[in-house]
Amino acid sequence: MSAVVDNHGHAGERGKDGHAHGHGDHHGGYGGVMRWITTTNHKDIGTLYLWFSFINFMVGGVMAMAIRLELFSPGIQFFNPDLFNQFTTMHGLIMVFGAIMPAFVGFANWQIPMMIGAPDMAFARLNNWSFWILPFAASLLVISFFTPGGAPGVGWTLYAPLTVQMGVGMDLTIFAVHLLGMSSILGSINIITTILNMRAPGMTLMRMPLFVWTWLITAYLLVAAMPVLAGAVTMSLTDRHFGTSFFNAAGGGDPVLYQHIFWFFGHPEVYIIALPAFGVVSQVIPAFSRKPLFGYASMVYATSAIAILSFIVWAHHMYTVGMPVTGQLFFMYATTLIAVPTGVKVFNWVATMWKGSLSFETPMLFAIGFLFLFTLGGFTGLVLSLVPIDIQLHDTYYVVAHFHYVMVAGALFSAFAGVYFWLPKWTGRMYDETLGKWHFWLTMIFFNMIFFVQHFLGLAGMPRRIPDYPLMFETWNKISSIGAFGFGLTQLLFLYIILKAIKSGEKAPEKPWEGADSLEWTHLPTPVPYHSFETPPNLK
């Protein structure tokens, strides 16, 4: 990641520290902080996204620790219920919009141009702006804690009409969501344009690495879904301040309308997060199986099918709001259908490993961890898609467990796999394999310690978003909290591994993973130069 700093130095200091880089003067003449503020280079911007994501991962993680600390024992120990609600809200928003989404945009920035043989993203300046909106948005979220009334304590879904009761922190959050949405839309337009227009000669759509495919589809989902969220929060804003009654029955509105609009964004959002994760795993598993992906075409079709289905299942988050039986049945059938293309993907990954020549370096371990736990999360998703069971489990810890299997064991594990996989390519240095394996196993064990037991809590009837709980839930909550502390500490190890690799890691061989076969591995030196594919490779 930021080894780019070391390798490429600063244009101004190049002569001084004696590093001779043939490409040093391509930084646009700026050094230091200005290089990062003004950069239009897809690799620099990718690096910015990834570090931004990691910082948010830490901030959101601290909030998760606070939540688990309060839930370690029954009773109110550390945080009053108001602050507890603020933590759950901001943990969700920061992790989804600040940590997971930017992480995959970071991968997209680094990888898409290199994987399709393009010199950079299509709109380089726009790319800079897409990133630099984010720190402002994230700051608004954090600042809201320090406003009168604190951050909103309404849950990351920001359900009306509870939002109307919140203080000015709610408005900051709404503006933050606007900014985050803008950043995502701009980034997506850039990604779509890059993929459709800047592929090297011979890089047909059906030859693109699967990671590029999943991002192409994800970018379309973002362009379609983010404006819907912006609309929902804007309506909340006008309900709060300008006398409208979109979500207020007394004025002819309906609180449930908010939920419909939110989840029309919210369900595609799940796949906005999951699809790029599928993409990373689809690069890693074939590389360490030394065998091509089993069904490339069917993977592309399955991804598209998931994307389309994701727009007609939103109300499965709302079975208990009181909808007609036909509505419940439609959304149930549509939701269960998603299991088919998702199954196709899982079978494809397993079939790719079948009769391969497997080795288990850290990226592969995380990819297998992803495959195993994401599938588990998929099955609990199937359980929750069934109306009668969902009515029993809705808004309990079962749901919390389910979506953390998808978001953490799905997206986060895949992001870890991606970082370990591409770090040698990006920086020219290897990470410490032993420590990497430790990171995987500890993450794996603690993750399950936190979340597996939460299935039991949900089944037994513990509601989510409560700061205190009846005594019968104590044992599992204690185990979950211990797991959370372990999980949090383990991620400091991850930071150490990355910093160590960047600073003093062994020099990476020209091709660190023998099975990797996309363009960045086959056509570019290690580490990749600051500017790559200034003339496109001919792949015809």
Added chain:
Amino acid sequence: MAKKYSRSIATLALALTAAAAAVLTSGAAMAIEWNLQPAGSKLAEDIHGLHEYVMILCTAIFVGVFGFMFYSVYAHRKSKGHKAAQFHENTTIEILWTVIPAVILVVIAWPTTKTVIAQKDTSNPDLTIKVTGYQWKWGYDYVKGEGEGISFISTMSTPREQIEGKAPKGEHYLLEVDNELVVPIGKKVRILTTAADVIHSWWVPAFGAKQDAVPGFIRDLWFKAEKTGTFRSQCVELCGKEHGFMPIVVKVVPQEEYTKWVGERMKLIAAAADDPTKQYTLDELKKRGEQVYAKNCVVCHQATGKGTPPVFPPLDGSKVVLGPKEAQIASVLNGVVKDGKPTAMVAFGPQLNDTELAAVVTFTRNNWGNKTGDAIQPAEVKALRKK
């Protein structure tokens, strides 16, 4: 280098795992909940059956798929010298693994659909009860059937000291209320849900009955209890600060006992009806007002009257409380609307009678540092209520 770290990391990991194991073994003494709560109705039983059926199917598929994967992890590894086969794509197998899951889904959907339809059928109830979610308590109104006219508010009865760790926690910590919802066994009960402020959600796991309570709208659900006993649960939709503290307790009793309970309730209603024309002394009002305050006001405005500003303002020294009594009564009656939007101060008019309102307003005007000496009579509230 790495080895040195490995040891300290391993120590830390072991310590945390040991801590978890210790919790588990100490927890083994008390009951550990693994599964859905025991069913108290046929519907809940159907849901449990469905859950088990789906879990067995899912587990079988999971074990099958990952059996393949782990066999591959075991047998097809490079370190064993396994050479990679280069096959890919096989139309037959790809069609199979699309069609078979689709068929399994139909097998799951069939029994599920039957339960969905049964769950939605709220027709022909024996008893209809309206449930209203308030921040943060439940209101119950028996609107049709035996007991029609009974109406009460159900508030958590766990003392604050237990929550704050100043007293040992009781058996039904957070799951106990002052007034339980009482229903007869074997009767179809239709629950109408609504809310006064924000969305709440009413749930009794043992009956497989959950329905959001949406302000301004009425939704419904039904259950038919097949076991007597007390069934406990909590609000399950985040509704603000005290969301974790509004339990739902349903007591299922035999028919005769229910009839007896209805009779007692009716007598109680007649006896407890405050005479709104009666004149009370300041001390009487203050004493009554303190009880009303403790039940309705204390979570926001606090026992100290200091509130938790800015959302929940202080009453001690408040301009409204020390100002004209009509204005204060009106804000308690009708709630406070600021800049055209409702605030956390909801209308207590529908929840409290004239005497209770007069008492609580008197209490706030003559407690802490507030010393107005006003004794508000129920008649004054009644007069303002009409406006």
